[in-house]
C-alpha cells in the first residue's frame with residue numbers, strides 16, 4: 001500500500017506493537033490517539049470505504065435485537081497479524097465520552113487465520129473468557145460491554161481459508177477490521 005498504508009506502530013514506551021496497522025476515515029494511533037490528522041510521514045488515512053460502512057451497518061442492525069444502540073462508523077482501524085503477532089489486553093476508550101457512555105457498538109471483522117480472542121470486564125487473567133475468531137466472523141461489543149478489556153492472545157497457523165490466500169493479496173496471517181464511531 002502507498003501513503004497512509006500499513007505501518008508498525010509503537011506504544012507510549014516506544015516498544016513496537018506486535019502487529020501492523022492502518023486507519024481509514026480518521027487517524028488513530030496508540031500514542032497520539034485521535035489528536036493528529038496526519039502521520040509523521042505526512043500521510044492522511046484513506047477514506048472509509050462504503051463497503052466497510054455497509055458491513056458494519058448490517059451487523060449493527062442485526063445486533064439491535066440485543067438492545068444495542070445504532071451508530072454510523074467513521075473510523076476503521078485495520079490490524080494485520082502474522083502468526084507470531086498478538087495484541088495485549090486493552091480497552092477501546094479513546095472515542096468521545098458521550099458515545100462511550102451510550103455504549104455505541106464496535107464492530108470487529110476477522111479475515112484470514114483464526115485468532116484466540118480474550119475478553120472480560122476486568123484485567124484479571126482468571127476471569128477472562130476466550131473465543132476463537134475465525135475468518136468471516138463478526139464480533140460486536142457495545143452497550144454495557146463497550147469498555148470491555150480485550151486482546152488477541154494467539155494467531156493460529158494453518159487456520160485460514162486457503163482459497164482466500166490464493167485469490168487475494170492476503171497471503172497468510174490475519175486481517176482485522178475494527179469499525180467504530182469516534
Ligand SMILES: O=C(O)CCC(=O)C(=O)O
Nearest residue numbers: 077079092108152176178
Ligand atoms: O484484532 C482484533 O481482533 C482486535 C483488534 C482490537 O482490539 C483493536 O484494534 O483495538
Ligand SMILES: [Fe+2]
Nearest residue numbers: 090091092150
Ligand atoms: Fe481493541
